Amino acid sequence: MDQTKEILDAYVQKAVDAFQFLKRTTVQERAALMHAVADAIEALDDQLLNLAHEESALPMPRLQGEKARTVGQWRSYGDAVAKGTYLDARIDRADAEKGKNDIRKYSIGLGPVLVFGASNFPFAFSTAGGDTASAIGAGCPVLVKAHPGHPKTSQLMADTISKAVKKFGWPEGVFGHVAGDRVAGTQTLLGAYLTAHPGIQAVGFTGSQQGGKALVAVAAGREVPIPVFAEMGSVNPVFALPQLLEKNAAELAQQYVGSLTLGTGQFCTNPGIVVALAGAAFDRFKEAVQEAIAEAKPTAMLHSGIAKNYAEKKQTATAHEDVTVLAQSATDADASQGQPTVAWTSGRAFLSDAQLSEEVFGPFALLVEAESTEQLLAIAKSLEGQLTATVAATEEDLEANAALVSILQDKVGRLLFNGMPTGVEVVYAMQHGGPFPATSDPRFTSVGPDAVKRFVRPIAFQNWPENSLPAELKSSNPLQLTRVVDGVYTAAAL
Amino acid sequence: MDQTKEILDAYVQKAVDAFQFLKRTTVQERAALMHAVADAIEALDDQLLNLAHEESALPMPRLQGEKARTVGQWRSYGDAVAKGTYLDARIDRADAEKGKNDIRKYSIGLGPVLVFGASNFPFAFSTAGGDTASAIGAGCPVLVKAHPGHPKTSQLMADTISKAVKKFGWPEGVFGHVAGDRVAGTQTLLGAYLTAHPGIQAVGFTGSQQGGKALVAVAAGREVPIPVFAEMGSVNPVFALPQLLEKNAAELAQQYVGSLTLGTGQFCTNPGIVVALAGAAFDRFKEAVQEAIAEAKPTAMLHSGIAKNYAEKKQTATAHEDVTVLAQSATDADASQGQPTVAWTSGRAFLSDAQLSEEVFGPFALLVEAESTEQLLAIAKSLEGQLTATVAATEEDLEANAALVSILQDKVGRLLFNGMPTGVEVVYAMQHGGPFPATSDPRFTSVGPDAVKRFVRPIAFQNWPENSLPAELKSSNPLQLTRVVDGVYTAAAL
CATH class of the missing domain: 3.40.605.10 (Aldehyde Dehydrogenase; Chain A, domain 1)
Known part of the structure; x- marks a missing residue:
């Protein structure tokens, strides 16, 4: 009233x-x-x-x-x-x-x-x-x-x-x-x-x-x-680095889809984007994500307005000429639910259209395939302020990708080494706030x-x-x- | 260039x-x-x-x-x-x-x-x-x-x-x-x-x-x-409380004029306003300030623009129908100098015109005479954000004027018990920043x-x-x- x-x-x-x-x-x-x-x-x-x-x-x-x-x-x-x-x-x-x-x-x-x-x-x-x-x-x-x-x-x-x-x-x-x-x-x-x-x-x-x-x-x-x-909120990118992907593509995919679909994807720290180098390891990751998404069940969203908004934003994202839908939940969602969906785009396309980096609030993943390390760095550089970024990596990956970490530092409030950004712990060391527009005051x-x-x-x-x-x-x-x-x-x- | x-x-x-x-x-x-x-x-x-x-x-x-x-x-x-x-x-x-x-x-x-x-x-x-x-x-x-x-x-x-x-x-x-x-x-x-x-x-x-x-x-x-x-910057009010004034009117006046004229009054923490209750003690204080101002020598300002600005702002302040000039330096200032000046107004006048609480950057003092404790509190309440406020007081004054202190807390970044606000110490505990518009971010x-x-x-x-x-x-x-x-x-x- x-x-x-x-x-x-x-x-x-x-x-x-x-x-x-x-x-x-x-x-x-x-x-x-x-x-x-x-x-x-x-x-x-x-x-x-x-x-x-x-x-x-x-x-x-x-x-x-x-x-x-x-x-x-x-x-x-x-x-x-x-x-x-x-x-x-x-x-x-x-x-x-x-x-x-x-x-x-x-x-x-x-x-x-x-x-x-x-x-x-x-x-x-x-x-x-x-x-x-x-x-x-x-x-x-x-x-x-x-x-x-x-x-x-x-x-x-x-x-x-x-x-x-x-x-x-x-x-x-x-x-x-x-x-x-x-x-x-x-x-x-x-x-x-x-x-x-x-x-x-x-x-x-x-x-x-x-x-x-x-x-x-x-x-x-x-x-x-x-x-x-x-x-x-933000899209909370996950950068999957080569050695980790080579070792654990399937496990990472499981963990990723778990985080993506948790709470029907309705978290500020939902990891909406994965970026990785093209190659056989990324292909295995993509396949595993497709399978996990197909198996994931649609779940209820907070209210019908949010469900409608998710469907519309997802529609816009996937209608993009450079975006391919890889999979969605095998079970149809009703109007109150969010249907888990994963799509793919090229690094080049991602870099040429800022719309592709916009948050789709819900269980929607965009896998971005970089042609080269330079392109991967350019993608990191192109991002707006984020609450989090995750580096899925071995320690060797991390040391070999110091340039990436350095770029991400400028973009986020919290940097994760493996794990997933959902589940924001209530501790002294937590930083839940990142450069604009993730928050108004980082x-x-x-x-x-x-x-x-x-x-x-x-x-x-x-x-x-x-x-x-x-x-x-x-x-x-x-x-x-x-x-x-x-x-x-x-x-x-x- | x-x-x-x-x-x-x-x-x-x-x-x-x-x-x-x-x-x-x-x-x-x-x-x-x-x-x-x-x-x-x-x-x-x-x-x-x-x-x-x-x-x-x-x-x-x-x-x-x-x-x-x-x-x-x-x-x-x-x-x-x-x-x-x-x-x-x-x-x-x-x-x-x-x-x-x-x-x-x-x-x-x-x-x-x-x-x-x-x-x-x-x-x-x-x-x-x-x-x-x-x-x-x-x-x-x-x-x-x-x-x-x-x-x-x-x-x-x-x-x-x-x-x-x-x-x-x-x-x-x-x-x-x-x-x-x-x-x-x-x-x-x-x-x-x-x-x-x-x-x-x-x-x-x-x-x-x-x-x-x-x-x-x-x-x-x-x-x-x-x-x-x-x-x-701000006007950094000094509240002179009764017991202290009764005991130390002359000494406070000396200290005050020293702070007011220091550096030709060109400090952000220059104490431009004194507020006190009407009475014999305040009259003695006023007289002592008059004498000290008359004795103070005009000194050079930073540049001619600032000197001109000081003269103009002082002119505006003292031309106010409710403001009386009490004294100015007995020595005439040249165009590059700031002439120490003290003026008087009533608490009632001060409350009825916000212009009187504006900073006059330079050695200009406005003594505000409150009719009652209520009016003194109203004056404190009417102030904009300040870098500092000073309570010239005995410990008993301070305890008897908790309401004043409480109001001043909401107005300032630094509260002084006696002493003068000029001389901003470079220490961990310093707070040089007060509510808007003293600073943009207190x-x-x-x-x-x-x-x-x-x-x-x-x-x-x-x-x-x-x-x-x-x-x-x-x-x-x-x-x-x-x-x-x-x-x-x-x-x-x-």
């Missing part, structure tokens, strides 16, 4: 007010709330899973896994917040002889954050997802714009978070939740209105390039511009505890009295944080 | 090529270059000081100090780069039982950085200034657009850096230097052309709001947007070793073989960096 301007303004105002409360909480107080939210989500029974299954068509085992992941995100981000890893706390003590002042710096929340729920992860990247958890961890109130694909799931998650906030006695505006498409009575998109709202200080988004770019433009046009963290990650860093800025206190310093910066170090003191990491009190 | 498009493109291309070299250097190799540049600048004799003195009118002692600061920046940023504090290196080791991969992340340079020299620091924030040092430290080639106010100084600095680069056998494009206003034969501003150039990946700028905002707009309009770090600092963070992005390696990992992420930890391993800070090898 569309919301009026007045209602939306009131939501933002509540968030603005709650920020004044949240900014005075310590990292450990926020970590406690995050654990409480995790416990509350964990305690939700099958009602949650059933709702999500109905609304997203995702299979129950996947939803169970995603629920556990979501709970794990709240806990691990909470633990990281309590440890203050994201704070970049630095203390430079006074030195009267050198005329140096006492200066201390840490990170504070930016203010209210607008989070857009994503369609493909109704738990982990939606209302109670990583953006919400990391923004609250940073000390920012969150206003979620629910994804229309799973409104009831979203509402249940929102209620769960709000209850935890209430139990803590924290202001209601710490977490808000709105649904709707437009500002009631206008043509203005609700998401654009909130992104432009002076009370909103940052935006988290996971979705299409079109949607992400539109939000970036709105944010840049504000009187006071704000950061937008839009994760817009300097940040939307997965892993470092996701908190998106929503903070540093503030320094000069000669500030111990009593009035935030706990995170007190000489007594009551929170036992690791800080850089006079240039050295230490968890000691001063 | 204006440059042709072809010449500019060639400069950028050299930088693009040099990035492919620089990105393979280790933090310690870059630190060595930075120390070599520091040594080379330090070794420059009076020729440098004389040139800068002629071109900027800055007095010799100031220039000697600024030279030492510049040398210190290269060294301390270099040391910090060698230590890898900015790298945010994280390693999460594989765990076969849990199905976890080995993932490692660190920060790499964004690519070629365009640096605009600033007029008011011909050494420390210009060609060889902090932006250049921190970008090279991050692993980014730098192309400097020389500030037209000190072309010879800029050229000498550029030659010094280029020589050091050459001595290291590194590609010429690691550091480039162009002068000029427009792209030859066109109306396009040279700086805008380079900011829009696809080869440029980030921009560092210190200067006016007008200039900074224009660059931000150019960067946001690119096909692939890039970050612009524009430091655009999430970063342009002073202190953390300035390096502006020019990097993270990249993760999954299951990457030890031999092919960058030295910064190897298990053997050959560079002895402190890294977060499985969530814990450690400098140990694994």
Whole structure:
């Protein structure tokens, strides 16, 4: 249901007010709330899973896994917040002889954050997802714009978070939740209105390039511009190198098709393109992929719009005169499903038409056959920014292809040596964010505890009295944080 | 002299090529270059000081100090780069039982950085200034657009850096230097052309709001947007609280006028506004400021354009019907000088006209007299983003004015308890960057070793073989960096 301007303004105002409360909480107080939210989500029974299954068509085992992941995100981000890893706390003590002042710096929340729920992860990247958890961890109130694909799931998650906030006695505006498409009575998109709202200080988004770019433009046009963290997906190329292909063509094909069809290919890190040198080994790989694709069963997509979009984009890609369909699932897909499909094109054709490197969201693979190493490098160079690239290789391949690795470094946020890019682990070292247009800002990650860093800025206190310093910066170090003191990491009190 | 498009493109291309070299250097190799540049600048004799003195009118002692600061920046940023504090290196080791991969992340340079020299620091924030040092430290080639106010100084600095680069056998494009206003034969501003150039990946700028905002707009309009770090100055309010004022009105006035007139008021952190409650203590403060201003001598401004601009802006500010000039320097200023001036306005007037909170770049003070604590808080709330705010207070004042401090936190990058904001220390804990429009991006600092963070992005390696990992992420930890391993800070090898 569309919301009026007045209602939306009131939501933002509540968030603005709650920020004044949240900014005075310590990292450990926020970590406690995050654990409480995790416990509350964990305690939700099958009602949650059933709702999500109905609304997203995702299979129950996947939803169970995603629920556990979501709970794990709240806990691990909470633990990281309590440890203050994201704070970049630095203390430079006074030195009267050198005329140096006492200066201390840490990170504070930016203010209210607008989070857009994503369609493909109704738990982990939606209302109670990583953006919400990391923004609250940073000390920012969150206003979620629910994804229309799973409104009831979203509402249940929102209620769960709000209850935890209430139990803590924290202001209601710490977490808000709105649904709707437009500002009631206008043509203005609700998401654009909130992104432009002076009370909103940052935006988290996971979705299409079109949607992400539109939000970036709105944010840049504000009187006071704000950061937008839009994760817009990519084709996540796999470069299959000669020695590995020679040894393991069939095994790689199995692994590849498994990753490609996982979740009906509806992951941002779905590996949509494979590039390799022409030859007998690549031919064996192609045959094995064809067989695996033929055997793969069509599965349901998130909603009919996504299924239709997949069918259309696949149609466009395969209608290209230089593209040959090698195989598709032997079972026909119905209108709600995505039919696994693999197609082939030449390196030359790929290089001559940028359309061929566009993402087809779903289980569609394009195998690109390079005539020469030079062409393979040219293909790597031609790619836009990507979340990931995978080098399927032996260690010898890797050393012999340093030039390729060097090019890929400039293109991606995460480089894999074998394995597949789907399955984004929630760890400190994860980088889920790559050069534009994979994300709007490759300097940040939307997965892993470092996701908190998106929503903070540093503030320094000069000669500030111990009593009035935030706990995170007190000489007594009551929170036992690791800080850089006079240039050295230490968890000691001063 | 204006440059042709072809010449500019060639400069950028050299930088693009040099990035492919620089990105393979280790933090310690870059630190060595930075120390070599520091040594080379330090070794420059009076020729440098004389040139800068002629071109900027800055007095010799100031220039000697600024030279030492510049040398210190290269060294301390270099040391910090060698230590890898900015790298945010994280390693999460594989765990076969849990199905976890080995993932490692660190920060790499964004690519070629365009640096605009600033007029008011011909050494420390210009060609060889902090932006250049921190970008090279991050692993980014730098192309400097020389500030037209000190072309010879800029050229000498550029030659010094280029020589050091050459001595290291590194590609010429690691550091480039162009002068000029427009792209030859066109109306396009040279700086805008380079900011829009696809080869440029980030921009560092210190200067006016007008200039900074224009660059931000150019960067946001690119096909692939890039970050612009524009430091655009602010009025750096001083809130003089009752108990401190009661005790130390005269002393505070001395200290204040000293900071206000330092360097003819040409610092980004110049404290242009004082806010206090009406009363006898504030009256004593006003009188003492009047006396100190009357005694202060007019001094030369950087160039005639700045002197003219100061005179005009001051004229506009003091012509306001609610503004009263209290005093100006008893000595008349000539056209090249800035005449110290102090004016007064009421809190009510200040709140009713945003123009009164605009920066007047030079030694101009506006004393704002608040009728009540509520009005004082309203004044704090009405301020735009600032680099700094200073609370001149006793500890009791501070505790009694928590609401004020809370408001100021939302407005600034650095909060001072007494002292004055000029004299920005080059330390880890420094935050020189505040909410828009003080800077275009308050999430970063342009002073202190953390300035390096502006020019990097993270990249993760999954299951990457030890031999092919960058030295910064190897298990053997050959560079002895402190890294977060499985969530814990450690400098140990694994």
